[in-house]
Amino acid sequence: MKKAYLGIDIGSISTKGVIINEENEILAQCYLWTEGNPMNASKNVLHELKSQFDAANSREEYKIVASGTTGSARKLVGSMIGAQVVKNEITAHAVGTTTLHPDVRTILEIGGQDSKIICVENGVAVDYAMNTLCAAGTGAFLSSQAHRLGVEVEEFGEIALKAKKAAPIAARCTVFAESDLVHKLQVGCPKEEIIAGLCKAVAGNYLNNVAKGKKIVAPVVFQGGVSKNAGVVRMFEEELGMPVLVDENGHLMGAFGIAVLAKESQDERAFSFDVADMEFKTREVTCGKCANHCEIICVYRDGMLIDSWGNRCDNGAIKQQ
Numbered sequence: 001m002k003k004a005y006l007g008i009d010i011g012s013i014s015t016k017g018v019i020i021n022e023e024n025e026i027l028a029q030c031y032l033w034t035e036g037n038p039m040n041a042s043k044n045v046l047h048e049l050k051s052q053f054d055a056a057n058s059r060e061e062y063k064i065v066a067s068g069t070t071g072s073a074r075k076l077v078g079s080m081i082g083a084q085v086v087k088n089e090i091t092a093h094a095v096g097t098t099t100l101h102p103d104v105r106t107i108l109e110i111g112g113q114d115s116k117i118i119c120v121e122n123g124v125a126v127d128y129a130m131n132t133l134c135a136a137g138t139g140a141f142l143s144s145q146a147h148r149l150g151v152e153v154e155e156f157g158e159i160a161l162k163a164k165k166a167a168p169i170a171a172r173c174t175v176f177a178e179s180d181l182v183h184k185l186q187v188g189c190p191k192e193e194i195i196a197g198l199c200k201a202v203a204g205n206y207l208n209n210v211a212k213g214k215k216i217v218a219p220v221v222f223q224g225g226v227s228k229n230a231g232v233v234r235m236f237e238e239e240l241g242m243p244v245l246v247d248e249n250g251h252l253m254g255a256f257g258i259a260v261l262a263k264e265s266q267d268e269r270a271f272s273f274d275v276a277d278m279e280f281k282t283r284e285v286t287c288g289k290c291a292n293h294c295e296i297i298c299v300y301r302d303g304m305l306i307d308s309w310g311n312r313c314d315n316g317a318i319k320q321q
Contacts, residue, residue, distance in 0.1 A: 002063070003063060004063060005021075005068075006067035007019075007020070007067070007257070008258070009092065009254035010074060010076075011111055012034060014034055015031075015045050016045070016255040018255045018259050019052075024256075028056065030045045042073075042081070046273055047276050066085070066262040066265060066271070067085075069081065069086050079307035090128050093109055093254050093257055094107065103219055105119070105217040106217055106219075107119075107223065108211075109253075111138065114131060119214060139226050142156060145177070149191060151191070156229050156231055157231040160229075163193045166196035166235070167184050169181060169197040177198075199231035202232050222246050279301070285318070292316070296316055
């Protein structure tokens with residue numbers, strides 16, 4: 001029986017999942033919208049992964065022996081699936097990228113609502129920065145502008161590459177960008193030039209804010225959902241004056257990285273897809289046993305408490321049933 005490993009990356013906009021083998025080859029993968037419900041999204045990811053895994057594993061030659069979670073809801077979903085490894089996005093993305101691209105020095109990542117940069121030396125992340133306070137220049141920003149322009153955001157890259165020039169768009173703030181965009185439309189600016197301008201604004205906003213003060217060294221790998229936008233990739237290359245590599249599985253890198261970490265944990269126990277059909281609920285409890293008044297999150301599976309966190313002292317510890 002060969003071993004397989006599961007990784008789930010639960011973000012605010014999208015939830016990703018992969019199953020890999022011991023050679024780090026992807027056996028199954030899934031990418032879908034979180035839609036404000038990380039528990040339900042994770043269940044849907046597990047159902048899709050199981051379907052692919054069963055089809056590819058018809059002779060039952062693989063068995064999932066470890067799992068991991070990352071992303072904004074990593075602790076919650078980690079409790080749901082009984083993950084051996086729960087790590088932040090920086091660690092997961094760094095491990096995933098360096099596994100596939102050992103010589104990488106700079107990782108650029110733009111997701112649905114946040115962005116990050118990771119600086120790597122000798123395969124180890126040595127510095128990073130994140131932008132989680134403003135959506136300007138993220139996937140959500142581009143989706144909003146695509147809706148305003150009546151264009152599918154998936155078509156942005158192809159349209160941007162057709163533009164003769166990029167219209168200047170002020171993207172330091174979403175409100176300013178939208179005002180600028182409306183003005184450009186009103187004066188008859190070609191739509192492809194506006195889209196190219198939005199792509200250029202995303203790259204410029206990222207470099208002037210997220211990457212400010214960071215030394216960007218080649219090789220550079222660009223990942224996250226926005227990396228699928230060829231227009232943004234082109235603008236990054238023009239701004240940086242160097243090639244920017246986009247991995248075909250760059251949008252899955254967090255899930256891939258946490259699956260690799262689950263494999264390396266050496267903590268093995270059988271995983272069952274049955275968790276996707278169980279009922280999970282959370283409840284928030286305010287502890288009044290000391291002046292901290294901690295907000296404690298309790299997770300229940302089929303009515304039974306399976307995990308809790310948030311207490312800053314032993315007074316607020318809640319024992320599993």
